[in-house]
Amino acid sequence: MKNERIDCKVILDKRRESKNHTYPLRMRLTFKRKRKYYSITTKLTEEDWNILNSESVKGQLRKIRNDIAKVEETAKDVIKSIPAFSFKEFEERFFNKRTKEEYLSFYFSEYIQTLRKNEQVKTAISYETAINSLTKFKKNIKPTEIDVKFLSEYEKWMLKNKKSNSTIGIYLRNLRSIMNILKEKKLISENEYPFGRKKYQIPQGRNVKKAIPLPYIKQIFDYKISDDNLFKERSKDFWLFSYLANGMNFTDIANLVWGDFSDDSFVFIRSKTKRTTKHNPHPITVMRNEYINAIIKKWGNVEKAKYPDELVFNHYCPTKIGYKSAVTLYSKGLQHKKLLFQNWGSTPDFFSMV
Known part of the structure; x- marks a missing residue:
């Protein structure tokens, strides 16, 4: 059936006048010559209703007009979503949707x-x-x-x-x-918007990034995993991989494919900037060295190296995106980095270093 045959409009219902000379606003739905009215809780005088529908409307009446437009838009969306329209089905979907959209x-x-x-x-x-x-x-x-x-x-x-x-x-x-x-979307007015000058100011945190001193980097390189903890060993290796690859994001590591690699280097585009620079991408080239090659050989999916679209670390990132694995690698790697520094008697200030 064609939903175009259903008319939906908010009207001033003048059938009943209140003591203060206002009338309720109702949404009128017409289908197959049958009409039903739904209250939208707002009441106006006839004069305000006429102003509301004029070009000069402003202030609270403008907000009410925007609210009316939103109600009509929501109703039309619900109507489109119903394969075989009925008033009962509309009411169930419309009032459930409106309740959710309040929050x-x-x-x-x-x-x-x-x-x-x-x-x-x-x-x-x-x-x-x-x-x-x-x-x-x-x-x-x-x-x-x-x-x-x-x-x-x-x-x-x-x-x-x-x-x-x-x-x-x-x-x-x-x-x-x-x-x-x-x-x-005009769901709130400029006056209702709480941020900005002479309104609420968001507090600014201090995030001073400091480089880890080279002696600590060396200690991480030389640190031996003594308890046969496979995950700790992997966390160390991937943290080093990130460090050697210009601070490569763990999501980018998870998304590396063999097609990004040549004999002596690999190329990637930072996921953080991929969307904002998609018309002018800035690829980053990383030179391969013995440490990077050893980590790839140790944890990589090397038997698939001849397939350009295969993930390099597919075994640890079972989906193409690999985000959960990337987040896990990062969080566990950070935990083990802290543990290493604690074992060496370092101060907590080093925990946020990169």
Whole structure:
């Protein structure tokens, strides 16, 4: 059946006037000459309704008009999703969808799905962590509840729970991105947007990166795994591989294919910049040396080296993307790096070194 035969429009229902001379707004759905009306909880005078539909509308009435457009858009999306339309099926889908869309978590979830489709898994995890933290602070948050007071109280709560300014900044920059999307879609107004000058300022963390002194690098190279811990040995080797390959990201290591390699070098494009530089990519060349070759021989899928599209470290990265393996390699490698420094009596300052 053709959904074009279904008419959907929010109207001023003048059948019943309230004591304050307002009328309810209702969404009118017409199908096969049958009409049903659904309340959207807003009431207006006839004068305000006429202003609302004029070009000069502003302020609260403009916000109501944007809300009406959103309700109509949601209803039309639901109608398109129903193979054989019925009012009952529409009501079940529409009211369930509207309930979900009231909450901030819905928009985070939508954006996280987009990130995962774009294979930006680490960024998706960052957004998941942010919304988990925000909903732990306050359940069932609505976008319209995110104001300067809310953000200031959230910041205080995070500091009270021993979270750093860096962590707070990461979570709130993710929130700001979602609020930017909502503002672009006109789901919140400029006045409701809480970030910016003379509004809430996201705290900035200090992340001073320092290079590990060469004596410590040598100790990592020379360190012998004495307890036959295969995972610890692999973590050490992949950390060294990253170090020798110009600080190569573990996701990029997981995605290396044999086609990237020549006899004396290999080439890769950083995953962090691949999307932003896709029209002008900047390949990085890494010269192979005895250490890199030894790690490839030890952990690589060398029997598939003649196939250009095969992953170099396929055994440890079972999917083409290999993100879970990359994250595991990184986190375990970092844990073992800390353990090495602790064994040598180093201070915690070295833990964040690169």
